[in-house]
Amino acid sequence: MTTPTTTTVIVGGVAGGMSTAARLRRRDETMEIIVLEASGHVSFANCGLPYHVSGVIPERSSLLLQTPDALRDRFNLDVRVNHRVTAVDRANQTVTVRDETDGREFTQAYDHLVLSPGATPVRPPIPGIERALTLRTVEDVDAIIASLDENVHSVAVVGGGFIGLELAENLRHRDLNVTVLERGDQIMAPLDPEMAALVTDHLREHGVTVETGADATEITADGVRLADGRHIDADLVIAAIGVTPESSLARAAGLKIGERGGISVDDQLRTSDPAIFALGDAAEKRDAVSGEDTLVPLAQTANRHGRLVADIITGRDVSRTATLGTAIVGIFGLAAASVGWNEKRARTAGRDIRLIHVHPVDHAGYYPGAEMLHLKLVVDAATDAILGAQAVGMGGVDKRIDVIATAMRAGLTATDLADLELAYAPQFGSAKDPVNMLGFVNDNIINGEKTMQWHEVADAVADGWTLVDVRTPEEFNAGTIPGAINLPLDDLRERRDELAGRRALVFCRVGQRGHVAASLLGQLGVTVANLDGGFLTWSSLNAGIR
């Protein structure tokens, strides 16, 4: 072997750390590369852990993508599991390492240090929290499976985020009674409430009990006590409240920590010490919409940044791109995904926004198996920039969000979505793809069509607008928005006089017939608005005036 020229020490051997190590070796055969991982495994399939709980991923071994031995053989890496870095001496460029198997401590010098220790599950400081299991490592999944003995019939999952919902599904697959306890008003915070409600409905249809506004105040011997006094019985409690960046080592070393608690880095992923880099869930990211620092604990970014850090250490002049936070979760066959900002966040930021909901089928309706796809687009009203999107449905969700994520990365406008040329055959899409439809609706609004949101209906009615259901009498009679009159679209020309002198808030099932009605009535001189997303979006939360 050649004598090493420099030494890079990497703290953490999962997504970010191991991507860094492998790429470093491909770019520099002579560098000494040491990976120190505190847990007992490197390169494990973090995102697969929930699926091993149910046996959907039957073999534990398939979660273990690499071993230290294999990494030595292929990449000449010095990978040590159960090795925890306890301190960084920046002046001397050394780290203190403890071998967790025997407690032995030693010092390791570095030329470059890469911090990729990940994040740790949030454990709220409530009585009995030590009774709750969490899920982050292979050891965690082992502990959960070991706990699921014949005495366990019910599980409470505290937290309605991605991991919590994936756990809920996989626990249901084991025929357990599962309750998801979410402190907020809705599960799945990246979605807006009317989109999250679709996921809640689906979970309930598959036998999961979902409690929102459920603030856990104590983990008891037989369940969870809530702030409202209720006790949720459960034989096992799992806390899946979220993660917090593992920045304690960096903090102790005096590195700059960001406002959100992650390690602060620049666009070359350098910390406040130029010899030290940080990436993955422990480090802050730059938000693509606002340009501000943010936390986005996603494997994709960790992997990408691993490659980037290695390139930078080995002398390339490259930079990170800002993070969109594209994410997806699959639950009982339903997919829910998002990218960028949601309505809540855009409103909090004070942006003037345009919102679009559509509910097309995921592929041509005349071809078997078409399922409804729920899409929401958040647009900057001033610039037409796409701020974010959300999608929920049984098929084609990942594709549409990925297309919009690509459009956002490239700076396409919402109107540009109308012109995307997406692959169409009846199994795969529609001649007017759902993404194109977002662009068409956006174009209609820009060109003067007034739309209202589901949460604006009550105020509009109070303000004197007439709710006009333009669906068929059969649809109207099966359920409509209280107070609506029925004027079927195909009768509008004849019955136009019935709307004389009124302001009409028209709606149909999804918004498309409403658009035709609004176009017609507008030309006939009626003041008109179309209910965005139609009856479906409105009824998602049964909100508004009902």
Next chain:
Amino acid sequence: MTTPTTTTVIVGGVAGGMSTAARLRRRDETMEIIVLEASGHVSFANCGLPYHVSGVIPERSSLLLQTPDALRDRFNLDVRVNHRVTAVDRANQTVTVRDETDGREFTQAYDHLVLSPGATPVRPPIPGIERALTLRTVEDVDAIIASLDENVHSVAVVGGGFIGLELAENLRHRDLNVTVLERGDQIMAPLDPEMAALVTDHLREHGVTVETGADATEITADGVRLADGRHIDADLVIAAIGVTPESSLARAAGLKIGERGGISVDDQLRTSDPAIFALGDAAEKRDAVSGEDTLVPLAQTANRHGRLVADIITGRDVSRTATLGTAIVGIFGLAAASVGWNEKRARTAGRDIRLIHVHPVDHAGYYPGAEMLHLKLVVDAATDAILGAQAVGMGGVDKRIDVIATAMRAGLTATDLADLELAYAPQFGSAKDPVNMLGFVNDNIINGEKTMQWHEVADAVADGWTLVDVRTPEEFNAGTIPGAINLPLDDLRERRDELAGRRALVFCRVGQRGHVAASLLGQLGVTVANLDGGFLTWSSLNAGIR
């Protein structure tokens, strides 16, 4: 009713024409809109026709998306089926119309004329061609189904394009013996041969006989005679050779016809007569890569251009975007898709190109059901612009092509693909998505990694390169490229001396271990190239030196 202000006559009532009509009405309630359709149906599901042959789409009625009566009620459109426009009098702005049901002729005045008559199936002038059926209209699918009586056990499909292959699948679903006769060297011309071979293999696995280089010279009473003298027995022959734009009416009217035989239009879809527009399969498009006129007979573009023509006629200042030709076909569960230019076309155009083949799984390998995805990217070597892409696989094909189509539309470079942030959960993708991998490989090549293509192996070996299979001995022994030596990747550091003084063309199964090997050997001073796409791409055609 209000008195019409102007009259727009639309020739053709399927994708392009009907989109124009509906949009026109939404924008102008007073305009007279007349749609003249030569066949007996408007707004039928053109792309669904092959699936009715098998009963995958069981109900004929589900192919008929609209009727003239429904269109009158909703949009106040004057839609007339079985009405053929036989002449255009541009000076007087009238068309001559023949009612095909009674032969009556009349004249109709127009202010704007929109030509969207579509395309007609190519019928080569060979003896017996009148025996062959074709598939374009509802009447055609009726005729095919009526012909498939108990005496028909075998069908020859002349033409290995999208429609031909869809027909082949659906005829197989009826347990018929099906032979596809393709005159060229490969089926599916939009794909390059090594990608098309994957589709051919799949068709054969599902019992379809595929004959390439099969030039039909006569349709006989009991099959097809080929130029090489062979006779392919078939009880029924269907010609699916392609379509030719229906430009005869425009040509007779003296409108400018493009080099490829389509009606020539500008970026506002105006013909050489400013009162006449043309769109859909009858009109030429602007190629997004070259900027030249081209023919792209796809429903997506026809629909989009329908909306655009209506906007332009009603006074909006909008223009078409150039066409990428994104297309997909599904055959026995396999999907094959393409966008932009293929290698053949880029080479014909004399472009200096970079080619990338990858074969990742469509979602995380540790999650059940992962299937291999074959992706090819064609890149302009000088500018890093994406010229085109192709994908073949059982899952995720449409998504990756749509993402790349979006990237192309937005002008992202091949390197930018590395930074796309695509939704990842193990059911849907990988932390390093296949599209990201194309970007990584592109980045590696830009940064000095030499790669070779499957069709360059023979010349390289003749030139003295040593073929080095870096897979395991087990993989090597199961089949390799003739002449290759086996130097497993994990032994390369130790056995480096065996390559002293040689130029090594390394390869693995898909190219990834080859990349690691090339990185290592390059640093060790060996002149090295990595076989792009690895053994899989090479063996797709069993080509090269075998």
